[in-house]
Amino acid sequence: MADRKSYYVTTPIYYVNDSPHIGHAYTSLACDALARFMRLDGYDVHFLTGTDEHGQKVEKSAELAGKDPLAFTDEVSQRFRLLAEAMNFSNDDFIRTTERRHIESCQELWRRLKERGQIYLGSYSGWYAVRDEAFYQEDELETRPDGKKVSKASGAEVAWVEEPSYFFQLSEWQQPLLDHYARNPDFIGPDSRRNEVISFVKSGLKDLSVSRTTFKWGVPVPDDADHIMYVWLDALTNYITAVGFPDTEQEKYIKFWPADLHMVGKDILRFHAVYWPAFLMAAGLEPPRRVFAHGWWTNEGQKISKSLGNVIDPHDLIARYGRDQVRYFLLREVPFGNDGDFSHRGMVQRMNGDLANGIGNLAQRVLSMINKNCDAKVPVHGVLTEADLKLLGSAHGLLPAVRPLMTAQQFHKALETIWQVVTEADRYVDEQAPWALKKTDPARMGTVLYVLAETIRHVALLVQPFMPESGAKILDQLEVHGDDRSFAAFGPEHALESGTYLPKPEGVFPRFLEEPAA
Structure with a gap:
């Protein structure tokens, strides 16, 4: 079967x-x-x-x-x-x-x-x-x-x-x-x-x-x-x-x-x-x-009970942190199957670390550079180097890596696997320094930004089950629509087309700022 x-x-x-x-x-x-x-x-x-x-x-x-x-x-x-x-x-x-x-x-x-x-x-x-x-x-x-x-x-x-x-x-x-x-x-x-x-x-x-x-x-x-x-x-x-x-x-x-x-x-x-x-x-x-x-979940280390008055209302969490942020935290924070603790500090660390500074920052940086330096179009890529092929290979390999984790209900590991590619892409940005290439080798800059945009496309496809609205927002900014949002669009055959106009990028994951004490 x-x-x-x-x-x-x-x-x-x-x-x-x-x-x-x-x-x-x-x-x-x-x-x-x-x-x-x-x-x-x-x-x-x-x-x-x-x-x-x-x-x-x-x-x-x-x-x-x-x-x-x-x-x-x-x-x-x-x-x-x-x-x-x-x-x-x-x-x-x-x-x-x-x-x-x-x-x-x-x-x-x-x-x-x-x-x-x-x-x-x-x-x-x-x-x-x-x-x-x-x-x-x-x-x-x-x-x-x-x-x-x-x-x-x-x-x-x-x-x-x-x-x-x-x-x-x-x-x-x-x-x-x-x-x-x-x-x-x-x-x-x-x-x-x-x-x-x-x-x-x-x-x-x-x-x-x-x-x-x-x-x-x-x-x-x-x-x-x-x-x-x-x-x-x-x-x-x-x-x-x-x-x-x-x-x-x-x-x-x-x-x-x-x-x-x-x-x-x-x-x-x-x-x-x-x-x-x-x-x-x-x-x-x-x-x-x-x-x-x-x-089961505890709340700030305490068993949840009505008598303690620490029952966690999901509606309150959504209002405070955001729907997709709550969805991400619950499935990422704890190995699925184990007990877990909900803490405000843990939630903020995931929001600001994994989301705002992670995928959010990666997408914003890359799409802003494309908007500013490539006439707001998907750049043309030249010959791909070993570093380019390595990052694209990681992106293309995400689906076969994540599939068995999902069918085994290892949601935390699935997200961890996706974020490893986010980390790899961040490292690639720093190593390739496209902002410097703009002056010394604009064609190479275009290739680097193209490889990054393709990597973000793959990550966004896989983010959709966990954070549907956020995944959709990133794909909107890459002009990926309709059937191209399904996993059938994985791989180089469905790659972004050079010359496609992209909208002005907008941040998807704002940082969580603590309200100052009264």
Whole structure:
């Protein structure tokens, strides 16, 4: 399937019991950069995000807000749509689990599992955390000084629950899951998370309670109105709903399923890498190709929490630093998959170092010299020297170098690789000194500026998935338009044409200046 030209990437669907924060923006941003990259690389992409709107936690949050659950979810879901607009995400669909298409999809998946003998009626008694919408075993809990039991992993309080319940025969899927992980070593990323999941599955899987009777805000179980579906069986199904399930014969499903990548936070990896493939295989459907779990952010070294009042609002970041600057920082600052710390100082260093002094300064210097010394036209180049060919070779080699890093979700390394060429181009400017060549060898000056303009073109093409508006502004100033902005335009065959008029250059990345203290 190496020549497959479709790509399906999903964010987790976000739980609507609160407003979106930096964690939501981070996950969706990674998916957006990947979706944009794949589109530019010639793939037909389906990029999905949305909101998870059922469950006891939502019912309680709506009650506390004095609202009907649907009215409450309408309002909070809209905040996630607004975040997608504010961050300039390019999602192709936004799914809500309260939609009719999704409810029908969930119920059909349930029927298929039931028909295959994978679901049975029993009764559940055990520990349940409403905050996590998750069941916990005794050894996964600890007792706080106040006597309350909480999850060791999340700190969420648990309560003892006893009720009739349908169960999914998860225990039967222990070995098939381990076989699947062995056959597909890239199924879970990064490797540290893969090892955690394998260890969890090897320790033994118990059948999973997949229905509830103590509240009503959820998808009704087919043929048993007393039960609603466990919120995770409901939520995970969104990924197939969005490509047309239960109609598995339609073009969209055939083209995009199985998904190429489910991007998730590390706290929900188990649901995606254990329960979800087990549900799918049990229903006779293919599991996704890959699940990648990223880390969490702290704020100036502190854990982010509402009680500390240090939750980071992405809208505030955009207003203060700029949209593309925030996008760049989040994907460049931390090895993707690790935890990271958001700091004002770190943000300013990236803005002024990598962006203003880096790509911004390079583009401004070179295009200003072309504007001033080459009649505002792409210069004519003469015979290329070894130094010219070396820099152009680095620029031409960027795409094959960055491609595998993107498919491995190593966004920080992809950006690092692009910036190595920016650094190389800066060094080349200093060594070739085109301002001096203007007097001594104007023809050579034209060649040097041409090589630099071509290098900037290649860098700008690859900057587009990460910083769409800034990449577009640089390409505008090089008069690169339309299909010439796709990755098919990489290489010398699509080089800038000498004699093309270029507009007066404008700075793309202003320096961040601290406001003076009052």
